[in-house]
Amino acid sequence: MMVAVEPTNAHVEPMTAGQRRIAILGVGIDDLTEREVLARLDAAIRSRRPHHLVTVNPEFVVEAQVNPDFRTMLARADLATADGFGILLAARYLGTPLRGRVTGVDLTWQLARLCADRGYRIFLLGAAPGVAEAAAAVLQARYPQLVIAGTYAGSPQPRHEPFLRQLIRATHPDVLLVAYGHPQQDLWIARNQSSLQVPLAAGVGGTFDYISGRVPRAPAAIRRMGMEWAYRLIRQPQRWRRIINAVPRFAWLVLRYGRQPAYQTLP
Numbered sequence: 369m370m371v372a373v374e375p376t377n378a379h380v381e382p383m384t385a386g387q388r389r390i391a392i393l394g395v396g397i398d399d400l401t402e403r404e405v406l407a408r409l410d411a412a413i414r415s416r417r418p419h420h421l422v423t424v425n426p427e428f429v430v431e432a433q434v435n436p437d438f439r440t441m442l443a444r445a446d447l448a449t450a451d452g453f454g455i456l457l458a459a460r461y462l463g464t465p466l467r468g469r470v471t472g473v474d475l476t477w478q479l480a481r482l483c484a485d486r487g488y489r490i491f492l493l494g495a496a497p498g499v500a501e502a503a504a505a506v507l508q509a510r511y512p513q514l515v516i517a518g519t520y521a522g523s524p525q526p527r528h529e530p531f532l533r534q535l536i537r538a539t540h541p542d543v544l545l546v547a548y549g550h551p552q553q554d555l556w557i558a559r560n561q562s563s564l565q566v567p568l569a570a571g572v573g574g575t576f577d578y579i580s581g582r583v584p585r586a587p588a589a590i591r592r593m594g595m596e597w598a599y600r601l602i603r604q605p606q607r608w609r610r611i612i613n614a615v616p617r618f619a620w621l622v623l624r625y626g627r628q629p630a631y632q633t634l635p
Contacts, residue, residue: 390464401468413567421570423472425452426618438551441558458622472572484511491517494547495576502580517541524552544569547576
């Protein structure tokens with residue numbers, strides 16, 4: 369496997385000056401609590417300028433080593449949260465511990481509450497047909513004031529982008545959640561955000577599946593132990609290739625290359 373060992377200098381200004389960003393195998397991650405992330409996202413939405421949030425898990429870091437476009441996109445994201453227990457362990461091993469984990473699923477629930485409180489409009493894009501609609505119904509049941517600007521499954525293929533841009537722009541969302549899985553979802557946002565000009569866009573992976581109940585989430589106790597990968601492997605054995613990337617391969621890369629001089633805490 370190729371491993372990117374060059375230092376990254378593509379770091380862009382974060383949403384709020386002075387926040388600490390560490391690097392794991394060249395991938396920047398912001399050291400923020402869930403409350404701090406939500407405050408920054410609220411400010412980003414109110415600014416009306418387009419922002420891109422990424423929720424980094426071990427698979428993202430592994431993919432970044434062999435996918436230059438994905439690596440560049442991650443470096444340019446406005447905010448990067450630690451989504452994955454392995455990220456916390458790696459940061460601790462490298463001597464740059466993070467204060468907490470902010471997962472895509474938990475953040476989606478909190479964003480829905482924020483949108484309901486502030487009157488922001490939210491659009492759910494991606495997942496299998498019908499799943500985004502089901503997830504939207506669950507979110508709206510919990511937060512009755514939530515305004516769902518739209519839902520659509522669609523496809524991350526570039527040939528579908530003109531239609532999706534037109535569809536999304538017509539609904540005027542403040543928040544766009546894209547569930548096409550990595551790396552497609554965040555590369556899709558990077559290609560289209562300048563045209564869409566949505567104040568906040570974020571890739572959320574399998575979040576709609578979990579919220580809709582289509583796929584059961586690991587119990588809280590298992591999540592706290594960092595054993596979600598084992599639960600997913602038992603429930604969805606077809607994910608074994610992804611589990612290999614997320615657990616043994618990521619751990620090997622961190623142990624083998626993580627302390628090389630090229631990987632330094634970003635300024």
